[in-house]
Amino acid sequence: MRQEGGVVQMEKKRNAFEMNISAIKTMIEQDGFVPGDRIPSERELAERLSISRPSVREALRTLAYLGIIETRHGGGSFLLNRDDHTYIQIIAQFLVTGDSKFEDLAGTLRLLEQSVFVQRTDWSILEAHIDSDAAFREAMISTVDNDLFERIWRQVNAFYQSFGQGELYTRAEREAFLKRS
Amino acid sequence: MRQEGGVVQMEKKRNAFEMNISAIKTMIEQDGFVPGDRIPSERELAERLSISRPSVREALRTLAYLGIIETRHGGGSFLLNRDDHTYIQIIAQFLVTGDSKFEDLAGTLRLLEQSVFVQRTDWSILEAHIDSDAAFREAMISTVDNDLFERIWRQVNAFYQSFGQGELYTRAEREAFLKRS
DNA sequence: CGGCGGTATTGGTCAGACCAATTACCCCTT
DNA sequence: AAGGGGTAATTGGTCTGACCAATACCGCCG
Numbered sequence: 264m265r266q267e268g269g270v271v272q273m274e275k276k277r278n279a280f281e282m283n284i285s286a287i288k289t290m291i292e293q294d295g296f297v298p299g300d301r302i303p304s305e306r307e308l309a310e311r312l313s314i315s316r317p318s319v320r321e322a323l324r325t326l327a328y329l330g331i332i333e334t335r336h337g338g339g340s341f342l343l344n345r346d347d348h349t350y351i352q353i354i355a356q357f358l359v360t361g362d363s364k365f366e367d368l369a370g371t372l373r374l375l376e377q378s379v380f381v382q383r384t385d386w387s388i389l390e391a392h393i394d395s396d397a398a399f400r401e402a403m404i405s406t407v408d409n410d411l412f413e414r415i416w417r418q419v420n421a422f423y424q425s426f427g428q429g430e431l432y433t434r435a436e437r438e439a440f441l442k443r444s
Numbered sequence: 445m446r447q448e449g450g451v452v453q454m455e456k457k458r459n460a461f462e463m464n465i466s467a468i469k470t471m472i473e474q475d476g477f478v479p480g481d482r483i484p485s486e487r488e489l490a491e492r493l494s495i496s497r498p499s500v501r502e503a504l505r506t507l508a509y510l511g512i513i514e515t516r517h518g519g520g521s522f523l524l525n526r527d528d529h530t531y532i533q534i535i536a537q538f539l540v541t542g543d544s545k546f547e548d549l550a551g552t553l554r555l556l557e558q559s560v561f562v563q564r565t566d567w568s569i570l571e572a573h574i575d576s577d578a579a580f581r582e583a584m585i586s587t588v589d590n591d592l593f594e595r596i597w598r599q600v601n602a603f604y605q606s607f608g609q610g611e612l613y614t615r616a617e618r619e620a621f622l623k624r625s
Numbered sequence: 626c627g628g629c630g631g632t633a634t635t636g637g638t639c640a641g642a643c644c645a646a647t648t649a650c651c652c653c654t655t
Numbered sequence: 656a657a658g659g660g661g662t663a664a665t666t667g668g669t670c671t672g673a674c675c676a677a678t679a680c681c682g683c684c685g
Contacts, residue, residue, distance in 0.1 A: 279637075304665075305666075305667065316640090317638070324502040328510075329509075334666095334668095337645070338648070339647085374556075374560070374588065375559065375593075378558050412555050415596060415600075419596075461668090498671095499670085516635090516678075517635080518635055518637095519635070520634090520679090
């Protein structure tokens with residue numbers, strides 16, 4: 264039922280484009296590149312994968328749009344640090360649909376963070392971060408042991424902060440959280 | 445501060461690739477296409493936008509990967525129904541990072557849905573859907589007036605359901621929700 | 626009127642070329 | 656020997672044109 268991320272990738276007959284993305288990603292992993300490294304040039308990737316450069320480019324453009332890599336004209340393509348850039352996907356959502364209100368960002372963050380309070384009662388560990396809105400909220404999320412949830416929160420939060428917004432909660436609101444304990 | 449999705453797209457000097465994606469999206473909107481429609485061919489898009497077909501393809505490949513459109517060899521490109529396919533972005537996250545546990549899906553859905561309960565007390569409207577897990581949860585989310593939050597939930601939920609999982613809550617759990625009112 | 630086959634359309638892929646930006650490297654000067 | 660400058664090589668960005676493969680279209684034939 265569930266797909267296994269192994270080398271056995273003959274499930275269905277995924278179209279060539281997705282196979283190219285997968286192949287490039289696999290090559291990057293196998294070669295042991297880390298965020299910041301320059302990955303092989305388009306021409307070298309094309310040769311090693313036995314596909315044309317246009318096909319390589321179509322895959323790389325998508326990886327760049329997803330925030331996986333960054334391309335510099337004349338310089339090469341570089342592996343990015345995921346946590347810093349995956350929120351681009353959220354931006355993509357905004358660009359594509361175009362009907363989301365900007366105010367939704369703050370509201371969504373509040374909803375995500377409030378959900379954490381449903382299943383925990385002791386919040387004394389947050390007292391140390393009462394002075395910083397960002398650190399306070401970060402600590403809240405870290406108590407949840409769920410990678411996907413945490414990643415979604417980080418994307419929305421990074422996008423929110425990219426607009427230079429101030430504090431999401433006032434100090435009084437943060438203190439109110441603690442009193443619930 | 446916030447980006448405005450108008451025709452005046454000279455903000456910064458966004459690279460040509462993103463401008464192409466934006467231009468195609470704008471054209472689709474202006475021509476009044478709705479989900480299911482076939483959009484202009486690659487060659488026609490290239491001519492109308494005064495760019496080459498490879499450039500059009502690089503943009504279309506990304507749109508297809510994001511689940512905005514679907515391409516059929518020899519048939520054309522079709523605008524997809526967003527709600528049904530944007531969860532592909534979540535899948536992309538899984539593919540790219542590869543370190544998220546599958547069980548996170550159910551956990552994330554529970555967190556998202558429980559967060560709704562923080563700011564509402566009367567849940568009598570859910571009684572009508574007590575028999576259906578899917579309808580019950582759908583009704584829960586619809587009470588939140590936040591497009592972004594709702595879209596995130598739909599993506600995770602669609603991805604969860606694509607694996608053919610059964611009910612997220614047992615009937616007893618659903619009844620427990622109502623008793624909190 | 627319905628099935629069938631040819632043709633036009635459309636996406637998929639490739640080769641090659643040229644431009645632009647960056648990087649690498651060698652040589653000259655000091 | 657060290658530093659700087661300028662040229663050549665590398666690399667991404669874009670385009671032209673071509674050909675293949677799958678589909679859609681349409682008219683012909685039964």
